[in-house]
Structure formats: structure tokens, C-alpha cells
Amino acid sequence: MIPTMIRKTFSVPPLGCNCSIIGDPVTKQAIVVDPGGAHERILREVQQLGLTVTHILHTHAHFDHFLASGEMKKATGATICLHRDDLELWKNLEMQCQMFGVAYVPVPLPEYWIKDEEKLLVGQISAIAIHTPGHTPGSMSFHFPSDNMVVAGDTLFRGSIGRTDLWGGDFDTIERSIRERLYSLDDATTVVTGHGPETEIGVEKESNQFFRL
Ligand SMILES: [Zn+2]
Ligand SMILES: [Zn+2]
Known part of the structure; x- marks a missing residue:
């Protein structure tokens, strides 16, 4: 493809x-998914690619995925987007940082609530938001049908799944999200995971340690 x-x-x-x-080569508009804590590196990459960031999307509100979102917003004016079910976690950023021994940086509240099955436009590229709770209540995946790719956050990893023992996590819920929502995507769909290497839906259906079809 x-x-x-x-x-x-x-x-x-x-x-x-x-x-x-993720950017549109025609309009040069772009989104950043999960800035983590690295705004300087991201801003440099965005500049090198000649893109303009309009939205900052989050797969979920664990601190390591959104510590730099305030700095990103300051530098680009982009809209901070999240599923509403992760608002409590977002508000508890300071507590999360303390628990993991990471320096706290205040981040403004999200400005846009992403809904299940909502179509998000990046210039001429469209992504479908898929609510995949379980790792957190508001965990989202973002499917880009034109490029056969899904950004799955910490819901699905290569050979594994996200932990469900943190705030609001639930094993049965993540199982349903993976089996019913992610495994219904085309087998050849590339999965951009929240940590570690990429994988494919078909590969996980066959060999994931937790859930196989
Ligand atoms: Zn997480
Ligand atoms: Zn994570």
C-alpha cells in the first residue's frame, strides 16, 4: 500500500x-499522538517535516503519555483532545508523577472530548476514533484506514496487552476491547503500540500471549 x-x-x-x-502531505496539517514528556524533540521533528500541528491526541491519560502536552499546546496552539472517561486520571497527574517518582509539570485540561467512532480529520487524512477501555476507562485507539494502521496506545502490545492493575483498569474490559474492536480490523493492519515495537492485527490474533482468536 x-x-x-x-x-x-x-x-x-x-x-x-x-x-x-501524523501529517497530511498536501495541507501540511498534522496531529501529535501521545507527546509523552518530550516537547523539544517533537517540535524539532515537526519543523523538519514542515508540518503545522492542529491537534494533540491522547490514547489515555497516564502521565508518561501527556506530560509534555501543555508545552506542546503553548508552542503550537493545538487543541488538546482526550476521551472524557480519562478526565479523572488527567486531573490526577501530580499524584501519578509522585507515585512513579517523576518530576511534575502542570498541564492544562483537555479542550475537546473524543467520542467512540468519531471521524477525526487531519487535512485530507481521516482517522476513526475507537473507544478501547480496559487499560484505563478512557483508552482510545485511532484507526487510519487509508494507511491500514491503528495507534493502539497501551491497549495492545506486540505479544502482550496493557496492564489493568492501575487506576480504573479492568481485565474483562480490555479483553472485550481487543477481541471486539481491534481484532475486527483487517489482519494486515499495522499496530503502533504504546511502548515497544509495532505489530500487526493478524499476528496478534495468532500469537498474542493473552488473547488469540
Ligand atoms: Zn498507560
Ligand atoms: Zn504507557
């Missing part, structure tokens, strides 16, 4: 969450 969009994914501190910059 010929890629129709610009994408750069790289891991960012403090816990190696995968941040993705």
Missing part, C-alpha cells in the same frame, strides 16, 4: 512511550 500520509513514530521519555506525528 502506498502511504498517503506522513508518519514519524519514536519513543519519548520518561518511560519510552511511542509518540507519533
